[in-house]
Amino acid sequence: MTSLIKSIQDIKNVIAKSAKPLALIPTMGSLHAGHISLIQTAKSECKTIIVYIFVNPLQFGPNEDFSEYPKDLASDLKTCEENNVDFVFAPEINEIYPDIESVKRNLITPPCELADILCGKTRENHFSGVATVIKRFFDIIEPDFAYFGEKDLQQLYIIKWLVKEFNLPVTVQSCPIVREHTGLAYSSRNKYLSADEKNIAASLYKALKLARGNTRSGIFPLNKAILESLIFLSHFPEIKVEYFEAKDKTNLANVHNDTKHGFYYLIAAKIKKVRLIDNIEVP
Amino acid sequence: MTSLIKSIQDIKNVIAKSAKPLALIPTMGSLHAGHISLIQTAKSECKTIIVYIFVNPLQFGPNEDFSEYPKDLASDLKTCEENNVDFVFAPEINEIYPDIESVKRNLITPPCELADILCGKTRENHFSGVATVIKRFFDIIEPDFAYFGEKDLQQLYIIKWLVKEFNLPVTVQSCPIVREHTGLAYSSRNKYLSADEKNIAASLYKALKLARGNTRSGIFPLNKAILESLIFLSHFPEIKVEYFEAKDKTNLANVHNDTKHGFYYLIAAKIKKVRLIDNIEVP
Numbered sequence: 105m106t107s108l109i110k111s112i113q114d115i116k117n118v119i120a121k122s123a124k125p126l127a128l129i130p131t132m133g134s135l136h137a138g139h140i141s142l143i144q145t146a147k148s149e150c151k152t153i154i155v156y157i158f159v160n161p162l163q164f165g166p167n168e169d170f171s172e173y174p175k176d177l178a179s180d181l182k183t184c185e186e187n188n189v190d191f192v193f194a195p196e197i198n199e200i201y202p203d204i205e206s207v208k209r210n211l212i213t214p215p216c217e218l219a220d221i222l223c224g225k226t227r228e229n230h231f232s233g234v235a236t237v238i239k240r241f242f243d244i245i246e247p248d249f250a251y252f253g254e255k256d257l258q259q260l261y262i263i264k265w266l267v268k269e270f271n272l273p274v275t276v277q278s279c280p281i282v283r284e285h286t287g288l289a290y291s292s293r294n295k296y297l298s299a300d301e302k303n304i305a306a307s308l309y310k311a312l313k314l315a316r317g318n319t320r321s322g323i324f325p326l327n328k329a330i331l332e333s334l335i336f337l338s339h340f341p342e343i344k345v346e347y348f349e350a351k352d353k354t355n356l357a358n359v360h361n362d363t364k365h366g367f368y369y370l371i372a373a374k375i376k377k378v379r380l381i382d383n384i385e386v387p
Numbered sequence: 388m389t390s391l392i393k394s395i396q397d398i399k400n401v402i403a404k405s406a407k408p409l410a411l412i413p414t415m416g417s418l419h420a421g422h423i424s425l426i427q428t429a430k431s432e433c434k435t436i437i438v439y440i441f442v443n444p445l446q447f448g449p450n451e452d453f454s455e456y457p458k459d460l461a462s463d464l465k466t467c468e469e470n471n472v473d474f475v476f477a478p479e480i481n482e483i484y485p486d487i488e489s490v491k492r493n494l495i496t497p498p499c500e501l502a503d504i505l506c507g508k509t510r511e512n513h514f515s516g517v518a519t520v521i522k523r524f525f526d527i528i529e530p531d532f533a534y535f536g537e538k539d540l541q542q543l544y545i546i547k548w549l550v551k552e553f554n555l556p557v558t559v560q561s562c563p564i565v566r567e568h569t570g571l572a573y574s575s576r577n578k579y580l581s582a583d584e585k586n587i588a589a590s591l592y593k594a595l596k597l598a599r600g601n602t603r604s605g606i607f608p609l610n611k612a613i614l615e616s617l618i619f620l621s622h623f624p625e626i627k628v629e630y631f632e633a634k635d636k637t638n639l640a641n642v643h644n645d646t647k648h649g650f651y652y653l654i655a656a657k658i659k660k661v662r663l664i665d666n667i668e669v670p
Contacts, residue, residue: 112554206552209496215489243553246529271395271525291613 106185108177108192112200112244115154115193117229119245123151128274130238133194134174134292135183137147138282142251145279150249155184156241158195162201162211169377171186174295179218200240200254207278210245212236212274214262218356222370223381224259226346231262242273251275254288255281257370257383261356281382283309289382304342305380308371311337311348312384317371319386325361326350330369337373346372346379351387391460391475395483395527398437398476402528405473406434411530411557413521413657416440416455416477417575418466421565425469425534430563433532438467439524445484445494445516447549452660457578483523487558497545501639505541505653506664511627513595514545521546521651525555533557538564538572540651540666544639564665567593572665579661587625588663591654594620594631595667603667608644609633614650620656629655629662636668 109115112382119126127150129142132318140157144154157180177194184192192342200208212235212259213219219231242250252260267276286306288294297305311333318329330348338345352359370383392398402409410433412425422438422644429436440463447453460477467475484490495518496502502514525533534544543561550559564572569589580588594616601612613631620626635642636649653666 135436167504203498203552206498209498210552213492215486215492243555246556269486269493270523271399272526273399273529298396 106189106192107182108181108194109201110193110195112195114193115245115321118191119152119154125150125152125248126245127153127182128241128245128250129153129155129189130241130250130252131155131157132159132173132292133180134176134280134295135180136290136292136294138253138255138279138290140183140187141279141282142253143184143343144300145191145277146249146251152191154193154247155180155189155246156245157192158197158200158237160233160237160242161197162207162235162236165230165255167193168227169293174292192322200237207236210236212239212266214265218258218261218265221356222347222349223372224258224353226372231259235266237263238264239270242274247274249277251277251279252317254278255381255383256292257368258356268329287313289366289380291380293378293380297375299377301342301378304340305375307337307343308338308373308380308382309384312369312382315348316384316386326359333369342375344374346374350386388663389464389472389475391477392657393476393478393482394480398474401474402435402437408433408435408531409528410436410437410588411524411528411532412438412472413524414438414440414534415442415456415575417459417462417578418463418517419565419573419575421430421536421538421562421573421586423466423470424562424565425536426472427469428560429532430471432560435474436472436475436529437473437476437528438463439440439528440474440475441480441483441520443516443520445490445519446513447516447582448510448513452576452579457458458576463594482517483520486553490519493519495522495549497548501548502546504639505630505632507541507633514542518545518549519543522549522553525557530557532560534560534562537561538557538574540653541639550617570596572663573664575612576661576663580658583627584658584661587623590620590623590626591656591665592667593661595652595654595665598670609642616652621665625658627657629657 127146131139131369161172211232213232214235216339224231263276283289285351287309288306314336315333317327318332320325348371349371350359359367368383368385401508410429414422442456444453494515496517507514540542548561566572571590596618598612601615601664631654633642634651642650650669653668655664
C-alpha cells in the first residue's frame with residue numbers, strides 16, 4: 105500500500121518509523137518505464153522506498169515547458185502502488201520553497217566544467233536548479249540511497265559532484281536507459297509527441313548507435329563519426345539538433361581520438377518544441 | 388574514552404555504529420566552561436556526543452584574528468575526556484573545504500534582517516561563513532541534536548533560520564551564558580586579556596544588568612536605559628563600544644517601548660583589539 109504524503113512534517117514522521125536502508129527516487133512525476141526500473145532497482149537494495157514527485161520550477165527556463173509539464177498524480181500513484189513503493193512524497197511548491205528570496209540567495213552552483221556544457225549551454229541555470237532541489241530533498245529525507253536514470257547523464261554527474269562536494273551520506277545509484285521498442289528513450293516529454301513524431305524521435309538513438317558503430321570499427325575518428333550521424337539526422341527535417349558531442353566518462357571533459365577512457369556520445373534535439381536528450385556509452 | 392577523529396570518512400564510520408540520538412557540539416576549540424555546559428546538557432539528552440573543533444576561516448574578516456585564534460588541541464581533548472565526550476572531530480581545513488572555489492560559489496546567505504544587523508554590521512560575511520560551516524558539518528554528521536551557547540545569540544538565530552530554511556532534521560538546543568565570578572561571559576577570546584583587562588571586561592555585563600534594571604523599574608524608556616549604560620561604560624576608557632541595542636526575542640527586530648514580547652539587550656565592544664560580545668534577556 106502506497107501512502108501519499110504532502111507535507112515535510114509528515115514525511116519526516118514516517119521516515120522516523122521506517123526500516124533502513126531508505127531509498128529516494130527523485131522525479132517530476134509522469135512516471136514511465138524508466139522510473140519503474142529505478143523503483144525496481146531500489147526495491148532490490150533498500151527496505152523503504154520513497155518516490156518524490158515535484159515539478160521543480162527552478163530548473164525550467166523562462167521559455168521552457170514548466171507550466172505545461174505533464175502532470176497526472178492519480179496515474180503516478182497507481183504506478184507506485186503496482187511497484188510496491190512505500191511513500192509518494194508530493195509536496196506543493198510552497199512547502200519546499202516557502203521563502204523564494206532565501207532560495208534564490210542560496211542556489212547551489214555546480215562547477216562550470218559540469219554545468220555549463222551540453223544542456224547547460226542552452227538551459228541557463230538548469231543544473232543549479234537541479235542541484236538545489238535535490239539538495240533540499242536530501243536535507244529533508246536523508247536517504248541512504250538515491251536513484252537516477254542514465255538518460256539524464258549530465259544530471260547524474262552533477263548529483264555525484266553534489267554528494268562529493270557536501271560529503272553527503274547518500275549512495276548515488278544509476279540505472280541504464282529504458283527504451284521503447286523503437287529505441288526511443290522513455291521520457292515524460294514523449295507525451296508531447298504524436299505516434300509519427302515518436303518514430304522520427306527514435307532516429308536520435310539510431311544516430312548514436314551509428315556513431316558508436318563507426319567508432320568501434322575504427323574507421324572514423326570521433327569528429328567524422330559525429331559528422332556521419334549528423335548527416336543521417338539531416339534526413340529528418342523535423343529534428344533540430346542542439347548538440348552531438350563526445351565526452352569523457354570520468355568527468356564529461358572533451359575527448360580526443362587517443363582517449364584511453366570510455367566515453368559517451370550525447371545528443372540533444374528538438375522535434376517541434378519538444379526537447380529530447382539521449383546518450384550512448386562507447387566502446 | 389574520547390576518540391580523536393580527523394577525517395570525514397572516519398567520523399562517518401563511527402557514526403554508523405553509534406547509538407542515537409546523536410549530539411553535535413560545534414566549536415572552534417579552546418574549550419571553556421561555556422562549552423562544558425553544552426557538553427553536559429548534551430549528555431543529559433543524547434547517547435553519543437561529538438564535539439567538533441574547527442577554526443572556520445570563512446567566518447573571519449581579513450583584519451580579524453583567524454591566524455591568532457587560540458588553539459590547544461591537547462587541552463581540548465583533556466576537557467572532552469573529563470566530560471565523557473565520545474568523539475572529537477578535528478578535521479583540517481582541506482578536509483572540509485577541499486575545493487575552495489566550490490565553497491565560495493556555494494556560501495549560505497542568511498536573510499539580511501538577521502545577518503546584517505548587530506555583529507553583521509562590522510563583521511561582513513561573518514554569518515554567511517557561520518551558516519556555511521554549520522551546514523557542512525550538519526551534512527556530514529546528520530546530528531539529531533546540536534548545541535549552541537546563548538552568548539553568540541545572533542549566531543543562534545542564524546542557526547535556527549538555517550534549520551528552518553533547509554528543513555533539517557536536527558533539533559537546535561541553546562544553553563545559557565556561563566560567566567566567570569566577575570560576571571564576564573566565558574569566551575575563547577578572554578585568553579587574549581590580562582587579569583586587569585578581564586576585570587574591566589566584566590563591566591559589559593554590569594552595563595547590561597544596569598539597562599535591564601532600569602527597564603524593569605519602568606523609569607526609563609529603552610533608549611534612555613541604553614544611554615545610561617553607555618554613560619556607565621564611558622568611565623572605562625579601555626572599552627570601545629561597537630553597539631548596544633535592544634532586539635525583539637522573536638526575530639531580533641528592533642523593539643520599541645510598547646513591546647509585548649520579551650527582548651534582549653546586546654552589546655559588542657573592544658578592549659584593545661579583543662572583540663567581546665554579551666547579552667541579557669529582558670524582562
